Amino acid sequence: MMPVVTPARLQEFSLELATAVVQEFRDQPGALINALHKLQETIGYVDEAAMPVLAKLFNLSRAEVHGVASFYHDFRRSKPGRYTIRVCQAEACQAMGSEALSADIKKHLGCGFHETTADGNFTLEKVYCLGNCACSPNIMVDKQTYGRVSMESFKNLTAKLAGKALTSREGSK
Ligand code: FES
Known part of the structure; x- marks a missing residue:
């Protein structure tokens, strides 16, 4: 066994943080998946409350964003353990x-x-x-x-x- 690892430094979800995190994908058609990955990298999961932010950014309906986030099993939908x-x-x-x-x-x-x-x-x-x-x-x-x-x-x-x-x-x- 190897030494104990340092926990991943995830940030607490907030709408402000989610909005800031996905801004880099603005004006990038088809970048919803990348934005979802970035969100997950930052807070550890894709919070339901971020759906409207993503929908607005990519000019999609909330249902469409929800559909993509649910389709890919890579995306966690609830806060992970430490x-x-x-x-x-x-x-x-x-x-x-x-x-x-x-x-x-x-x-x-x-x-x-x-x-x-x-x-x-x-x-x-x-x-x-x-x-x-x-x-x-x-x-x-x-x-x-x-x-x-x-x-x-x-x-x-x-x-x-x-x-x-x-x-x-x-x-x-
Ligand atoms: S590390 Fe488990 S099968 Fe390769």
């Missing part, structure tokens, strides 16, 4: 037990794929090959890959991350 954990489900990781590992991880976190833990710390997602097959099974936490993951190392890692999240929440009070 950390996003992706568990590899592809062949090499499967051969090294990722299915059983996934089941144990879900049990340990108390949430399924595409869900967030009750404390808001972790969102669990699937991923298909992280390019680290020689060290299967692999997971990715935010942008950091961890190889040869066991349930014990997973529990240690998530305990450290939860501790960091708590410290950071207390520090911001």
Whole structure:
């Protein structure tokens, strides 16, 4: 296992922020997808409240923007946990037990794929090959890959991350 990663620095959603973020795509026909990606990169998801801003910018109806955002599974529609954990489900990781590992991880976190833990710390997602097959099974936490993951190392890692999240929440009070 590698060192604990620093959490991605996402910004809190506000209409002002969403409006500022998507401005660079003004006058770029067909750039709605890029604007949605930029929004997700900045705040971690595509907030429903940003739909009118995007509709106005691209001269579309809200329903059209909503349709595009819903069609692509890449776009999260709700606020993610502080950390996003992706568990590899592809062949090499499967051969090294990722299915059983996934089941144990879900049990340990108390949430399924595409869900967030009750404390808001972790969102669990699937991923298909992280390019680290020689060290299967692999997971990715935010942008950091961890190889040869066991349930014990997973529990240690998530305990450290939860501790960091708590410290950071207390520090911001
Ligand atoms: S199959 Fe999991 S990293 Fe390649």
